[in-house]
Amino acid sequence: MKIETIPTYRIAYFRRVGPYGAANYETMQRLKEWAAVERLLDDTSIILGISQDxxxxxxxxxxRYDAALVISEDFQKDDMALIGELRGGKYVCFTVLHTAEAMRQAWTDIFYELSNQGLELDNRPTFERFTTDMLREHYCEICIPIK
Structure with a gap:
């Protein structure tokens, strides 16, 4: 667990509306396929799985679930992905093994841990953050907004 001030990210994203869960994987795959075609994936890429609600x-x-890629200010809008931003601020970030079981357990334990630490949640979306190095090692970060 670490507390980090995350900048506001400009993002290209694909949105899915419906229950959170396994179907979010398809949205993430769609984003990755689009980003590969656009040649936007490299060793500096940051991919986000954003739970909006x-x-x-x-x-x-x-x-609402958004599968997103952090993009530069000079990226020009295209017809496939939506463009927006994820508001930055103070987040508590947990590094988690990226398996279904580990992620399910982490999401169960995180809010209990935040309560034990006396941290107050902020009203911004939570998200999972993936860097290229983390993906290679099968890890991700779960980032929870705090005040």
Whole structure:
């Protein structure tokens, strides 16, 4: 667990609306295929899986998931991906083995740990962050916004 100030990211993304879970994988694959065709993936790439809604306050069928790639300011919009930004700020980041079991357990344990640490959540999206090195080693970071 580490606390980090993350900058506001400019992102290209694909959105899926529906219950969070295994179907998000398809959205992420679509993003990666698009990014490969656009030649946007390299050793400095940052990929994000953004959960836009809180499952405790949003009906599952209305939950928004964005598979995103951090892009430069000079990237020109195309017809496939949406362009937006992920607001930065203070986040607590957990490095997690990127397996279904480890991720499920992490999502179960994280909010208990935040409560134990006395950290207060902020009303920004949570996200999973992947760098090229992390993907090679089968890890990711779960980033939770805090005040």
């Amino acid at each position: 809180n499952v405790e306050t949003t009906e599952p069928q209305n939950c």
